[in-house]
Amino acid sequence: MFYSVLEQRTKMFKEFLCFFAVLAFIEATPLDALARNAGASNTYTLYTKNNRLTGVLVSGLLSATSGFEAGRLTVILVHDHEGSRTDEFNDLVKYEILEHNDVNVVVVDWSTYASYNYNAAYIAVPSVAEYLYSFIVMNLSSLPFGNLHLIGFGLGAHICGMAARPFGGEVARITGLDPSGSGWGTNSPRLSKSDAIYVEVIHTDGSGLSPIGIGTALGDADFFVNGGGNQPGCLTHRCSHNRGYEIMAASMDNNIEGRLCSSTLQNTLNLCRGVTLAVGTNTLQKRGNGIYRANTKRYYPFV
Template sequence: MLKLAIIFAAFSVCYGQHDNRYFLYTAPNDAKALAIDLTTIPTALPTDLVPSKEVIILIHGYDEEYKSPFNLRVSEELLKKNIPNIIALDWSVRAGNSYPLASRQVTEVAKQLTKFIDWLTDIPATGDKLIDVKEIHLVGFNLGAHVAGMASRNAKNRVGRITGLDPSGSGWGSRSGRLDKTDADYVEVIHTDGSGLLANGIGTNIGDVDIFVNGGSNQPGCFSHSCSHNRAWELFADSIDSTRALAYECRTMTQMKLNNCGTAYIPFGGTLLKKTPNGMIYRTNTGRRHPFFS
């Protein structure tokens, strides 16, 4: 089992935050969840947080919580890669309402996350004791992708990378404050349910790199929009330890839709903080079931 450290209590007291909660996944050690002592906040890092290492913050979507399959599966794969600092943001108090109400809560949730990011990177410390904001990677699914964008956008310094896993489309037009390529040094967006009357995602490019999986909708083996939507985080989880997870550059959206892309490629998903893409539009084709990149 994972050792799960609860790191929200004293932080909430210091900043007056009572809705966002933060959970730190660490290497297997104990069957019980360990509460980190944050009585020294904001003058020291939590004892279980490894300084000078990458920090990955997972942000769930509408009607989910930190024990969602997205968080559990992705954190499990990240731990296999010995990534030490994996934090799950739980905003279930606000996410559990109806979708329109949850959407309206994104701004406040992001505001609280901004304070958390600033706290992580501004703790008085010396040398290698500081968390570098450019080493922070936000991974947001559904509405969580927009939380990630807003939080980084309003932080003292923008984070190194954001991965948007099929960002929510309904109610998130071009002027809505949705996730944007300017929100981090590198923004990668993975599209899996971007077309159709009841689609959950966004069918257009909004990041530095937009990867349209199997054309961006109607995923193989799926017979519902929710299945195609969830495929985004399933694919991201598979990509963490796969050398076959690749996305190929397309010059235009038409090329992408026709599956007529070139041979230039970048790694799909994964944990690299910075990639060097040749273009903005990419496509990958996958199988119907795990492992998707076989």
Template structure:
């Protein structure tokens, strides 16, 4: 119960259009947004958590599914089971190849556009194992409940990867964990469960509401290199507006994106930009001294590529870049 109460706390600060570092945005209780189909959704930050579901998730987190895609089965997945050695040995998983783990966000499942697009671009780019983790049962609950259950889901993913390592010998240094929205905090907790040993952790517009001062959020120690791409970090944005990683990128300032008229569009642009970067590696971020420079587009520091699939990537700092309104951006 103490954990739940902590997750529901929001500290109040002055609202600002400039992304904040280590501060909690004063979100209103209700955040309304429209998806690509024009369907309106309401996020209620004071909604009561489903304690029955949470207790079950913490007792039995194996509702998650681990779906393997390779170049031999790019469209039809194979299910890998936690503590099920045969499911791994008899699958097309190849421990000699890098491992890309993709985790969707709130109100999504294995069919999320982010999962489909990222699986396709990674398999087209190189011969890798792609594992899509579906956590639909919790992700389909109300936002407060899903937020409270993220640490348990993330830890279980970490335990699954530890099991995968023990069965196949697949090195942690060949693993890249990628999460969108709430999924970004899931992969953060997963990397933390593995002692920060995985090569890369990438947060695609990590969820903002209830997360700015949350101790379970994505952070720089969750992997050897941790990167975050912020695209909807404004006062009413769905993404976190603060720096959380080794390297934090703020495309177009990190609040709104060219061609987008809704918060949902801004939010999803993070995975769209990342998918494009895997193919082209063409986004050049310029380092900024502070968040004001990010907002004013006055950054003059060193250059670091945003995104891509480089498992040996390194970098630290805040970065600004400008993109176009349509693919490849």
């Protein structure tokens, strides 16, 4: 009798362990898949002046039949964690770019994995970037990289950097809109000024308690809007974070300028008095180097 009870309890214990092993496997498998295959779910939609609303889903090669013109500048937009092809970042920035520029705009949608919690979306970033790199090789490598501008918001900023990095700094421009800070320390593969000929970073939520963005310089030119955090008119970090893409959109039709700072202390104290440089825009011949402070008003278009 004693042995039968012991055997029964042993069997129950093994089943208990097996149950939790299965749970652990189910929980771990998506994260493992994220590291390898997240980018396989990327979609790419082309928008032009003649097709601003619905766009054309690119299932293979970009072609003239889809409205793509190889001689035009091509802008690639990459959204943040919890974003999608139709989120406000894409809608607003795409609209303003096409309103003022005759270009190809390709919107990258990685919402399948961006919809996970932040840690899972973070793990997906390298794979999303790898597949975006392959898309660029397949569609745009025959074109001069001087016609390519990558714009990424939050995690999308780091995706842009990783996707452009294998081209050895030949991509014309990357603009990082309040790049995500959590998990992207100095030893991480975060957006870097070596990723393109010109890398611009717009910081809007890099200070305070638990900021969403990065508060340190990453690019050739780093604009710290209103000091880089706690944006006027905002009561939350999310509002300040979103101000990054709102500033970019507004810059297409408004002259928002930053002044060169000689130190981060000057930026913090609002004492920057150096040369001015326009924030944002879609200009590929733009050049600038250093930390700039841009002071804006509370509401769109902020000037």
